[in-house]
Amino acid sequence: MLLLLTLLITLDTVLPLSMDTITATLTNLPEESRYNFTQLANKYSLQAREYDILTEDGYILTLFNIPGDKTRPVLLGHGIFGTSDIFLTRGNTSFAYILAGEGYDVWALNVRGTKYSRRHVTLDPDKDKAFWNFSIQEHGFYDLASNIDFILEKTGQKSLSIVGISEGTTITFILASTKPEYNEKIRVFIALAPVVYLQNLSPPSSTVMQFSTEINYLLEAIGQEEVFGYKSIYKAIYNIICAQKIGYDLCLRFGVFPVTGADSAELEPEFFIASLGQFPDGTSRKNLAHYAQIGKNKRFAQYDYGREKNLEKYNSDLPPLYNLTKATLDTALICGKNDKISTLGDVEILRRQIPNLISYRVMEPEFFNHLDHVWGKNVHKISYPFILKLLSKYN
Numbered sequence: 001m002l003l004l005l006t007l008l009i010t011l012d013t014v015l016p017l018s019m020d021t022i023t024a025t026l027t028n029l030p031e032e033s034r035y036n037f038t039q040l041a042n043k044y045s046l047q048a049r050e051y052d053i054l055t056e057d058g059y060i061l062t063l064f065n066i067p068g069d070k071t072r073p074v075l076l077g078h079g080i081f082g083t084s085d086i087f088l089t090r091g092n093t094s095f096a097y098i099l100a101g102e103g104y105d106v107w108a109l110n111v112r113g114t115k116y117s118r119r120h121v122t123l124d125p126d127k128d129k130a131f132w133n134f135s136i137q138e139h140g141f142y143d144l145a146s147n148i149d150f151i152l153e154k155t156g157q158k159s160l161s162i163v164g165i166s167e168g169t170t171i172t173f174i175l176a177s178t179k180p181e182y183n184e185k186i187r188v189f190i191a192l193a194p195v196v197y198l199q200n201l202s203p204p205s206s207t208v209m210q211f212s213t214e215i216n217y218l219l220e221a222i223g224q225e226e227v228f229g230y231k232s233i234y235k236a237i238y239n240i241i242c243a244q245k246i247g248y249d250l251c252l253r254f255g256v257f258p259v260t261g262a263d264s265a266e267l268e269p270e271f272f273i274a275s276l277g278q279f280p281d282g283t284s285r286k287n288l289a290h291y292a293q294i295g296k297n298k299r300f301a302q303y304d305y306g307r308e309k310n311l312e313k314y315n316s317d318l319p320p321l322y323n324l325t326k327a328t329l330d331t332a333l334i335c336g337k338n339d340k341i342s343t344l345g346d347v348e349i350l351r352r353q354i355p356n357l358i359s360y361r362v363m364e365p366e367f368f369n370h371l372d373h374v375w376g377k378n379v380h381k382i383s384y385p386f387i388l389k390l391l392s393k394y395n
């Protein structure tokens with residue numbers, strides 16, 4: 001398995017694919033699997049606007065807006081390997097669609113490194129390794145902060161609401177603890193499948209984490225800074241295999257479910273195939289390494305560069321912890337019993353540390369997993385009414 005991965009990654013470094021080749025791997029899929037956020041919105045009779053956001057450190061990010069009541073902005077934060085599009089994949093039962101229907105001004109961000117945000121004022125993502133020198137630290141500290149500032153200026157509001165899933169929750173906690181002035185800019189934070197601690201993982205994720213140092217060295221050695229990039233050979237192979245009927249079963253049962261928790265009733269074949277164009281999307285090697293450190297070291301802390309460089313950069317042996325006491329924003333935690341990434345055990349550790357918990361909810365269904373929060377077939381019935389009620393108290 002590891003060998004195969006190495007081979008693919010090596011191939012990818014040697015043979016970067018063109019966008020046309022990748023699009024070709026998707027031609028037997030439903031048309032909407034090739035749509036971007038704006039096109040998806042249009043398909044469901046919504047208008048979307050696109051904005052370029054410039055971060056303090058020179059990254060250019062795409063931010064989407066489905067215009068609504070300017071006094072009620074809601075910002076959606078996607079998970080790792082995802083983009084803004086995950087909030088529209090379910091069509092007229094998607095969260096973005098439903099929020100728009102309730103009159104909210106809907107905004108959906110895309111962190112640096114995703115297909116929409118592979119841009120920088122000077123660095124070239126295809127040539128400059130330095131482009132990929134980022135992790136959740138920069139996603140929170142720069143990307144999320146810039147998006148919030150832009151939206152507040154555009155809407156003339158002093159604050160907005162955030163609904164994030166998975167990495168979208170990590171980066172909100174990072175922003176709120178590293179730039180505490182942002183707590184006031186967030187009316188309420190609804191955290192779906194929150195990911196802050198990662199010490200209760202099970203195989204295969206825990207196994208990968210165990211070998212994360214070695215995997216990271218390997219990737220670094222062969223110069224693989226972008227992981228699962230939308231133009232990568234393994235994304236193409238994944239598309240080709242997973243778009244077939246038999247492939248669907250292989251991919252979902254043996255690829256996705258072992259990591260996220262299995263829930264085949266909520267994630268049916270037709271839907272999974274439609275999601276292939278949008279998922280997975282790229283991130284950096286450093287980002288994965290950062291998450292692995294958080295799990296292995298049992299510390300929600302900044303990136304660990306090793307003792308010597310830590311001393312130089314942070315003036316301490318270990319990287320500084322993110323101080324969750326400073327994350328004073330009103331926070332709701334929503335989790336699932338069968339979520340193998342945002343486990344109930346790890347959410348419990350987080351829950352005890354955040355100062356202003358307004359709601360803690362474990363979804364009823366036994367098999368509710370990591371992806372069901374945005375992709376479940378019935379999530380619009382069993383979760384969104386609850387989220388809308390929370391939002392309405394602040395908006």
Ligand SMILES: *[C@@H]1O[C@H](CO)[C@@H](O)[C@H](O)[C@H]1NC(C)=O
Pocket residue numbers: 036037038039050062116
């Ligand atoms: C989305 O697709 C539309 C139609 O092809 C295009 O005009 C727009 O620039 C695309 N937006 C992004 C951010 O890729």
Ligand SMILES: *[C@@H]1O[C@H](CO)[C@@H](O)[C@H](O)[C@H]1NC(C)=O
Pocket residue numbers: 092093
């Ligand atoms: C979504 O659209 C389909 C038809 O395209 C319709 O049958 C269904 O009722 C709609 N669902 C909702 C929740 O609006």
Ligand SMILES: *[C@@H]1O[C@H](CO)[C@@H](O)[C@H](O)[C@H]1NC(C)=O
Pocket residue numbers: 130133313
């Ligand atoms: C990556 O960026 C950090 C600052 O965020 C810097 O300390 C570090 O030296 C950079 N690493 C490389 C390999 O350029």
Ligand SMILES: *[C@@H]1O[C@H](CO)[C@@H](O)[C@H](O)[C@H]1NC(C)=O
Pocket residue numbers: 323325326
């Ligand atoms: C964390 O933040 C709180 C509130 O600002 C502060 O009282 C506490 O000393 C901080 N803890 C550390 C370890 O810096």
